[in-house]
Amino acid sequence: MKYIDEFQDPGLARRLLDDIHATVTRPWALMEVCGGQTHSIIRHGIDQLLPEEVELIHGPGCPVCVTPLEVIDKALEIASRPEVVFCSFGDMLRVPGTGRDLFQVRGEGGDVRVVYSPLDALRIAQQSPDREVVFFGIGFETTAPPNAMTVHQARKLGIENFSMLVSHVRVPPAIEAIMSSPSCRVQGFLAAGHVCSVMGVGEYPELAERFRVPIVVTGFEPLDILEGVRRAVRQLERGEHTVDNAYARAVRPEGNPAARTMLEDVFEVTDRAWRGIGVIPDSGWRLSSKYRDHDAEYRFAVGGIRTAEPAECRSGEVLQGLLKPHECEAFGTLCTPRTPLGATMVSSEGACAAYYLYRRLDLPATKAREASPVV
Amino acid sequence: MCLAVPGRVMDIEERDGTRMATVDFGGVVKEVCLEYLPDLQVGEYAIVHVGFALQRLDEESARQTLDLFAELGMLQEEFGDAWETAAMEAGVDPVEEVRKS
Numbered sequence: 001m002k003y004i005d006e007f008q009d010p011g012l013a014r015r016l017l018d019d020i021h022a023t024v025t026r027p028w029a030l031m032e033v034c035g036g037q038t039h040s041i042i043r044h045g046i047d048q049l050l051p052e053e054v055e056l057i058h059g060p061g062c063p064v065c066v067t068p069l070e071v072i073d074k075a076l077e078i079a080s081r082p083e084v085v086f087c088s089f090g091d092m093l094r095v096p097g098t099g100r101d102l103f104q105v106r107g108e109g110g111d112v113r114v115v116y117s118p119l120d121a122l123r124i125a126q127q128s129p130d131r132e133v134v135f136f137g138i139g140f141e142t143t144a145p146p147n148a149m150t151v152h153q154a155r156k157l158g159i160e161n162f163s164m165l166v167s168h169v170r171v172p173p174a175i176e177a178i179m180s181s182p183s184c185r186v187q188g189f190l191a192a193g194h195v196c197s198v199m200g201v202g203e204y205p206e207l208a209e210r211f212r213v214p215i216v217v218t219g220f221e222p223l224d225i226l227e228g229v230r231r232a233v234r235q236l237e238r239g240e241h242t243v244d245n246a247y248a249r250a251v252r253p254e255g256n257p258a259a260r261t262m263l264e265d266v267f268e269v270t271d272r273a274w275r276g277i278g279v280i281p282d283s284g285w286r287l288s289s290k291y292r293d294h295d296a297e298y299r300f301a302v303g304g305i306r307t308a309e310p311a312e313c314r315s316g317e318v319l320q321g322l323l324k325p326h327e328c329e330a331f332g333t334l335c336t337p338r339t340p341l342g343a344t345m346v347s348s349e350g351a352c353a354a355y356y357l358y359r360r361l362d363l364p365a366t367k368a369r370e371a372s373p374v375v
Numbered sequence: 376m377c378l379a380v381p382g383r384v385m386d387i388e389e390r391d392g393t394r395m396a397t398v399d400f401g402g403v404v405k406e407v408c409l410e411y412l413p414d415l416q417v418g419e420y421a422i423v424h425v426g427f428a429l430q431r432l433d434e435e436s437a438r439q440t441l442d443l444f445a446e447l448g449m450l451q452e453e454f455g456d457a458w459e460t461a462a463m464e465a466g467v468d469p470v471e472e473v474r475k476s
């Protein structure tokens with residue numbers, strides 16, 4: 001069976017699962033922070049292999065999904081200008097703004113280009129001195145250092161026709177917001193591995209202690225996720241709440257110091273609105289005043305754009321783990337990947353897209369378990 | 376976009392005062408900035424995100440991850456043609472879209 005190979009080592013997966021089954025005595029709810037983990041979980045049916053007591057709640061960790069509508073509208077406004085070459089990562093193309101998306105802006109004649117790296121956008125700026133090149137800088141702590149370096153380079157090389165529309169978000173304040181909500185059910189976190197590759201684990205002990213919640217740094221592959229769940233469940237059963245690193249091959253406790261230094265130089269912490277959730281204090285980065293010349297928001301005076309989010313999309317609740325995607329009324333009817341109402345249906349890491357893509361909703365748990373990977 | 380993919384450094388050069396490498400991701404080759412891992416050497420593996428090496432990785436875990444990503448089609452998601460994907464999702468003719476880009 002194909003799935004068995006996907007687990008690389010089904011024997012090890014089986015042993016991890018057995019250990020989790022043997023450890024669990026009561027119900028626990030764990031949140032996987034990262035959208036990449038959500039997709040891995042749904043794709044492999046990991047949630048259905050776990051004991052019934054262990055519930056995985058999907059977290060807000062998809063940068064495309066949490067980028068607020070008004071930032072998309074700012075991007076659309078800038079991308080529509082004739083003098084602008086607007087560069088973006090590919091997965092932002094179909095995120096709906098008010099009435100349209102970047103894909104449509106290109107159809108209407110806008111010069112929208114997909115780049116693999118922010119440095120590609122900088123190169124375009126170097127090669128086309130008569131155009132204004134703008135890069136759409138979104139993402140969590142993993143993407144922020146590459147974007148920071150690119151702005152730094154632009155300045156160092158004196159590339160004046162390059163600017164960035166920055167909407168970066170930070171994970172720890174989101175964890176804090178989720179844990180502070182009165183409706184919060186989360187008892188443990190699987191922290192996003194690649195965020196910690198950059199930031200290290202230093203921001204977490206205080207959160208683990210304050211909210212008495214175990215935080216296990218976890219990778220993205222099925223075995224990584226099973227190991228993260230196993231360690232979180234062990235802590236919960238023992239009444240512990242510490243920070244544990246289950247992704248040591250890619251995460252050092254100090255993270256990447258060079259990247260963190262650059263982040264501090266180029267960005268400053270700011271309050272940031274998360275799509276569907278609202279403003280979370282200190283949860284984002286913007287360019288520091290030193291780099292204002294390269295800030296597209298100022299250069300194109302789009303700072304005043306304000307838009308309300310569509311009422312029918314419940315992605316805010318999905319992103320906070322309060323609602324499963326298929327429980328949204330619009331799911332699969334008004335809202336599909338072809339006609340998305342929210343970013344969570346568009347992004348390759350969005351929870352609504354994962355549920356839609358893998359058609360997991362109509363499969364009863366027992367059936368799913370039979371059809372599933374390891375067993 | 377948030378996927379970070381392991382790759383192997385094939386060669387290293389200095390460009391515009393920046394340390395850059397050619398990195399092989401299981402067949403797809405890309406330019407990668409080494410400024411955040413300046414002592415990475417040819418032959419070593421690293422986790423790479425949007426064109427930047429972010430953390431060293433040992434060969435075995437790098438290979439395992441690459442094999443898995445390749446099998447799951449995640450490398451296509453990361454390195455494939457974004458216009459084609461967007462066109463298909465939007466129900467537009469993908470061939471037309473790719474030609475435009």
Ligand code: SF4
Nearest residue numbers: 314315328335342352
């Ligand atoms: S299914 Fe669509 S409308 Fe409902 S929460 Fe998800 S993205 Fe929003």
